[in-house]
């Protein structure tokens with residue numbers, strides 16, 4: 001197990017310091033750690049996660065955050081501005097997804113704590129609405145195998161059955177016939193991704209939409225990752241299929257402001273084609289001795305700071321900014337994809353846009369990963385089949401990064417061809433930290449232990 005890198009250098013607090021520490025000293029400690037950790041991705045060699053990477057933008061967001069960080073978004077009598085910020089975030093996002101063209105319903109949204117939060121709210125609202133309207137007691141959703149684990153997590157928490165639909169091994173799009181044949185009287189929703197996390201491929205949303213209309217079930221389109229880039233790529237004239245509210249069957253969409261929206265981690269938008277769906281999961285407790293209680297989503301108190309900072313990110317970036325960054329990203333991604341394709345040993349999976357995934361029929365692709373890691377690259381590792389993915393973000397659009405990728409990849413292929421033993425790295429969501437693929441189940445449990453328990457012992 002890797003040692004926590006700060007153990008030897010900093011005091012580990014297992015109980016409160018006897019006397020409060022000097023704030024300057026505390027800040028200096030944090031600055032040192034943050035600077036070291038930022039150096040990891042500032043090179044531009046890290047897939048996804050740092051969607052913006054612009055410290056000037058972060059400083060601007062910090063100022064917006066700081067003005068409202070201490071405010072509780074639940075107490076709107078004290079902060080009516082939060083209603084303005086939140087409504088505008090939702091309206092601007094609904095507009096990106098062409099909700100203005102919906103005539104048969106009233107599109108609305110919720111700002112949640114992240115992509116998982118958005119997906120959870122959508123799943124909960126399908127369960128609640130269809131329990132009420134159709135008396136469904138054992139709700140079921142059908143999810144492409146490639147759709148995000150947040151769906152499985154939501155269904156696990158809310159007692160919804162998940163049916164996994166296979167994807168075509170060439171296009172990496174969901175098998176629409178399987179989805180159709182799996183729909184029964186308990187099905188509340190089907191799911192498609194635009195795009196999925198693993199391969200960056202877009203499911204056939206138009207066909208899923210037709211199916212949803214025909215069968216009378218909901219359709220959630222997961223745009224957590226693609227939500228603040230694919231619509232702009234469409235506007236730039238790229239060949240992106242329609243996946244938004246213009247399709248009649250699309251009933252909910254999730255789009256993460258904390259990814260390509262360039263806001264801070266901790267916000268996302270979930271949109272509903274109709275108000276009745278969103279309102280079905282509202283929570284009221286009117287006879288509590290502590291007073292009448294209501295909350296629009298699963299959270300209780302929330303920081304108004306994140307909402308203000310998200311609003312600030314969107315209005316500062318504007319249409320011009322999102323178009324500019326989307327163009328830079330897709331150009332960098334295009335060059336990288338083309339280079340991968342130029343090597344006959346490598347194979348791009350499906351038809352990707354800004355996020356691409358590649359494997360090899362000649363060697364274990366994790367040999368490429370082992371080599372690239374030594375050059376400072378951090379790809380996301382996948383399994384079944386073993387593959388590596390790169391979500392191209394703004395840090396890769398810095399000068400020289402694409403060139404370095406090409407050069408390092410060329411050398412990595414030579415290295416991979418010479419290897420006779422097993423590679424050292426394996427597939428872990430959100431990063432590859434080592435461990436053989438075959439040992440991953442044990443390894444991932446060890447990682448969870450390291451993340452959660454290492455420093456949580458109670459002093460004797």
Ligand SMILES: *Cc1c(COP(=O)(O)O)cnc(C)c1O
Pocket residue numbers: 114115116117148150193195196197222224225256
């Ligand atoms: C990031 C992501 C999510 C949600 O993840 P969070 O970590 O909760 O923001 C859902 N779907 C896709 C495709 C994603 O990339």
